[in-house]
Amino acid sequence: MRLLAAEVRASLLELLRYPAYSIPTLLFPATLYLVVAGRSRVDPAARMVGFAAIAVLGVAFFQFGVGIAHERSRPWERYLRTLPAPPSARVLGRVLSALIFACASAGAVVLAAGAKGVALPGSLLGAFAGALLLGAVPFALLGVSIGYAVPARAAIPLANLLYLPLAYLGGLWSGPRAPPHLPAALPTRSWADLVWAAAGERAFSISALVALATWTGVFGLTAVWCYRRDEGERFS
Amino acid sequence: MTAALFAGAARRVLCARPPAALAFALTLRATLEELFWRGLVLAGFSLALGAVGALALSSSAFGCMHRRRRLHLVTGLAFGGLYLVTGKLLAPIVAHAAYNVLVCSTLPVAELRQVRKRFRSSVALDDVDLEVRRGEVLALVGPNGAGKSTAVSLLLGLRRPDAGTAKLYGLDPVRPEARRAVGVVPQEIDLPPALRVREIVDLVRAHHADPEPRPVLLERFGLERLAGRQGGGLSLGERRRVALALAFAGRPELIFLDEPSAGLDLESRRTLWRAVRTHADRGGATLLTTHHLDEVRALADAVVVLAGGRVVARGTVDEIRGSRQLEDAYLELVRR
Numbered sequence: 001m002r003l004l005a006a007e008v009r010a011s012l013l014e015l016l017r018y019p020a021y022s023i024p025t026l027l028f029p030a031t032l033y034l035v036v037a038g039r040s041r042v043d044p045a046a047r048m049v050g051f052a053a054i055a056v057l058g059v060a061f062f063q064f065g066v067g068i069a070h071e072r073s074r075p076w077e078r079y080l081r082t083l084p085a086p087p088s089a090r091v092l093g094r095v096l097s098a099l100i101f102a103c104a105s106a107g108a109v110v111l112a113a114g115a116k117g118v119a120l121p122g123s124l125l126g127a128f129a130g131a132l133l134l135g136a137v138p139f140a141l142l143g144v145s146i147g148y149a150v151p152a153r154a155a156i157p158l159a160n161l162l163y164l165p166l167a168y169l170g171g172l173w174s175g176p177r178a179p180p181h182l183p184a185a186l187p188t189r190s191w192a193d194l195v196w197a198a199a200g201e202r203a204f205s206i207s208a209l210v211a212l213a214t215w216t217g218v219f220g221l222t223a224v225w226c227y228r229r230d231e232g233e234r235f236s
Numbered sequence: 237m238t239a240a241l242f243a244g245a246a247r248r249v250l251c252a253r254p255p256a257a258l259a260f261a262l263t264l265r266a267t268l269e270e271l272f273w274r275g276l277v278l279a280g281f282s283l284a285l286g287a288v289g290a291l292a293l294s295s296s297a298f299g300c301m302h303r304r305r306r307l308h309l310v311t312g313l314a315f316g317g318l319y320l321v322t323g324k325l326l327a328p329i330v331a332h333a334a335y336n337v338l339v340c341s342t343l344p345v346a347e348l349r350q351v352r353k354r355f356r357s358s359v360a361l362d363d364v365d366l367e368v369r370r371g372e373v374l375a376l377v378g379p380n381g382a383g384k385s386t387a388v389s390l391l392l393g394l395r396r397p398d399a400g401t402a403k404l405y406g407l408d409p410v411r412p413e414a415r416r417a418v419g420v421v422p423q424e425i426d427l428p429p430a431l432r433v434r435e436i437v438d439l440v441r442a443h444h445a446d447p448e449p450r451p452v453l454l455e456r457f458g459l460e461r462l463a464g465r466q467g468g469g470l471s472l473g474e475r476r477r478v479a480l481a482l483a484f485a486g487r488p489e490l491i492f493l494d495e496p497s498a499g500l501d502l503e504s505r506r507t508l509w510r511a512v513r514t515h516a517d518r519g520g521a522t523l524l525t526t527h528h529l530d531e532v533r534a535l536a537d538a539v540v541v542l543a544g545g546r547v548v549a550r551g552t553v554d555e556i557r558g559s560r561q562l563e564d565a566y567l568e569l570v571r572r
Contacts (some may be wrong), residue, residue, distance in 0.1 A: 011433060017430035017466075075424040082392045082420040083443040084412045084486070092531030180336050 002226075003085055007093025012100065015063070023064060026099060029055035030108035036173060038116050043175030045120055046201035048113040050172040052081040053195050055105035056132050057079055057188070059145070060139035061159040063098045063099055069155035072230065098140065106132060124200055131198035135191035138212060141219035142187075148226035202234045214221025259337050261271060266332035273298045273312065274319045274328050287543060292315045311335065337482035343406065344369050345490045345521050346391050351400035353386055353545075360386040362545045364400075368373055368490065371511060373522040375532040379570050384525040387542070388494050391523070392420060415444070418490030421496045422527075425475045429468025433478055436467055437485060446488030449524075457481040457507060472499040490521045497528060509534060529562050543570040 016022050033051035040047060040212065071077050079089060120128055142162075146155055168175060170188020176196045193208035252443030273294050281290035295316055303469050315328035339552050343369040353361040361383045368374045388403040389395040395410030407414035415539060422459050427436055434450060437459075441447035456475050462470065470478065476499060483491050493512070497505050510521055532539060532553060539556050541549040549556055549569050557565045 005440045006439050010428070010435060010439045013427055013435060015432045028489070028553065075426040076428055078424075079426075081394060082415060082422070082492075083440065084416040084418070085443045086412050129431050150385065173301060235394055 003089050004093055004096070008088055008096045010111050011093050013098035021062065024100075025058055026066060026105050026108055026197040029058060029105055033109050034112050036114070037175075038060045038112070040175075043201060044113070044116075045199045046177075046196045047119070047173075048109060048118050049131075049177060049195045049199040049201075050192060051113075051150060052106040052128075053135060053172050053188075053191060054167045055109050055182070056102045056136045057103040057139050058163060059089065059098050059105055060136055060143045061163050062143075063094070064143025064145035065159045066152070066155045067094070067143060069150060070152040072083040072148070072234070074154050078234075094128055095140070102132075102136060124177040124198065127198040128195065131148065131191075131195045134194060135212065138187055138191075138219045139228050140215040141216065141223045145219060145226045148230040150155075185211060187212065187219075190215065200231075216221040251437075258340060262336040262340055263315055263333040266336050267329050270315065270319075270325060270329045270332050275325050278316050278319060278506070279338075291320060300450045313324075316402055331345075333397050341370060344403075345405055346523060347403050348387060348390060348397075348402045350404075351387075351390060351397045351402060353383075353390065359545045361390075361397075364542070364545070364547055366391075366540060366547070368516055368521050368523050370521050371488070371516060372537045373516050373524060373535050374543060375383075375536035376523060376525045377527070377529070377532060377539060377566065382542040382570070383545040384542055386545075388492055388523065388525060392492065392537045409535065417486070417489040419483035419486060419491040421476070421479045421483045421491070421493040423498075425479045427467030427470065427478060429466060430534060431467050432464055432465065433470075434463040437476065437481060440472050440482045440485045446487060447485050448487055451483060453481045456484070457511070473501050473504050475505065476500055477504055480511060480556045484511065484515075487552065488520065490517060490523070493526075495525055495527065497526065497531060504549045529566060533562060541569050543572070548572060 006129065010110075015025075029051050032054070033048065037044075037047040037051065043109040110119075146158055146162075149157060154208050166186065166188045170190075171190055171192045172195075177193075189209035190208040193202065193205050194212065196202040197208075247442040258549075277297065281293055284290075285293060289314065295309055295312030298312035299305040299307075302308040311332075315332050317326060318331055319328045319570055322328075341552055346366075348361075348366040351361050351364045351366075351520070352359075355359040359498050364387065366374075366387060368377075376387060385474075386395065390397055391403070391404060391409055393402075393411070393414065396410075402409055402413040404418065409415065429435075431439070434454070437450050437453055441450065441453075454463055457475060457480055459481055461508050462474055462478070463472075467475070467478070476496065482494065483493075493508075496508055500508065509531070509543065512524070516524060516535075516537075524535060525529070536553055539549075539551060539553055553562065556562065558568075560568075
């Protein structure tokens with residue numbers, strides 16, 4: 001527990017002291033929401049939850065994808081492996097600090113929406129948080145895959161290349177009434193269906209849940225494969 | 237069977253502890269084993285089988301429950317015989333505890349056995365045997381590319397040998413519990429750039445069960461003035477001093493120093509040497525890789541010379557040197 005607290009603390013301090021990471025991560029989704037959807041009268045709650053999902057997506061891609069790619073190239077990471085703790089302690093620390101950042105970033109969107117008079121009824125908040133968390137898992141795994149698959153210099157453009165296009169094409173920007181006419185099989189589209197349903201803007205779809213679970217499996221396998229390949233190269 | 241497996245695992249885990257805790261744990265284990273094998277099994281079967289039969293049965297079972305069966309059969313017979321002769325359970329308990337402590341304290345804390353390691357077409361280590369014992373400063377010397385850092389990586393579980401075995405306290409070094417009493421100063425030092433020195437020290441301390449207090453570490457390695465500075469703003473020498481403090485954060489019994497004095501000024505180098513000597517005086521072991529032969533002369537009890545991935549010489553400094561200067565002897569060995 002003491003180790004986990006120290007890992008989370010160190011991870012948060014490091015991230016907070018990089019304004020180039022922390023400010024865009026925390027404020028960009030809320031700002032984007034105000035610019036893109038803040039004045040819209042169409043689907044206000046659904047668009048708010050969509051931008052909250054974009055906030056979580058950003059943390060998943062940048063904290064896991066870029067963060068892992070950056071750290072695994074550092075001798076410090078190698079040094080930490082000589083300490084008497086399993087790598088899982090460090091991974092758990094990273095997950096918890098990402099969760100805190102994701103909550104803060106999604107919370108900023110909710111606050112921005114609140115300032116515009118858009119809010120979810122209290123009874124839906126639990127389902128909303130659950131849907132966000134559910135979607136965070138496959139994208140965190142996709143982030144892990146990126147982090148272990150490519151070097152740090154390639155991870156940043158790759159994460160950028162995937163982040164906003166996936167968010168847009170999945171309909172997280174536009175809301176349920178005007179989603180882009182693109183394959184419904186996109187993982188962000190399944191997630192969007194779930195967060196909209198959690199916000200009471202659309203009926204719950206079991207097929208979206210199944211699709212997201214399938215994506216979770218695919219990204220999970222990819223993450224394991226990329227991790228093992230990297231471990232094999234660096235530590236065998 | 238379960239009890240034996242548990243006891244075996246516990247012993248191996250506890251071997252990674254510092255000597256005082258180790259001695260206590262081994263004594264406790266010896267007591268429990270004697271209470272069971274001699275107090276319960278031997279005494280219990282004596283009535284039915286007679287003293288000799290019960291001794292044979294209990295010793296055989298004692299041997300079967302351990303990995304090295306023949307050795308344990310013999311020790312079981314000895315402890316059982318002692319119990320039968322004295323008639324007191326305290327005698328085999330004391331003998332068993334003394335035996336355990338003696339064996340454990342003479343075992344190498346780190347060892348490579350017939351290790352081979354290749355990186356694609358190049359051979360990094362070829363049939364290398366290496367042992368570090370308690371209270372010993374072992375210097376691993378050799379030219380660049382001789383395999384020194386690979387040997388250290390294998391002993392720390394950062395790499396796997398292609399053949400042979402690497403062990404830390406009798407355990408696979410990949411297992412975290414094998415590294416509980418180990419401190420490391422890596423060759424390449426990179427601290428988290430945004431964390432302050434005191435935060436880095438606290439992060440590393442959190443990995444250990446009984447860490448050195450932060451003020452003690454900072455004072456011991458002259459880091460008080462650096463405590464509030466961020467890792468990214470430190471010079472190479474300052475980073476090395478921090479790394480040295482981190483290596484001692486968990487009160488290690490064995491420290492790995494991989495070319496620790498590269499880039500250090502005279503004062504920092506003296507601090508390093510003082511720390512190594514103090515560590516050795518307290519019974520700690522050190523594996524030092526270095527290019528500085530004056531460091532070897534000043535610190536090492538034993539020297540292993542590596543060249544082209546093979547051990548080309550081993551012994552004390554005097555044995556390696558013979559009648560020549562150490563530098564001449566070294567160059568002669570690595571040029572062969």
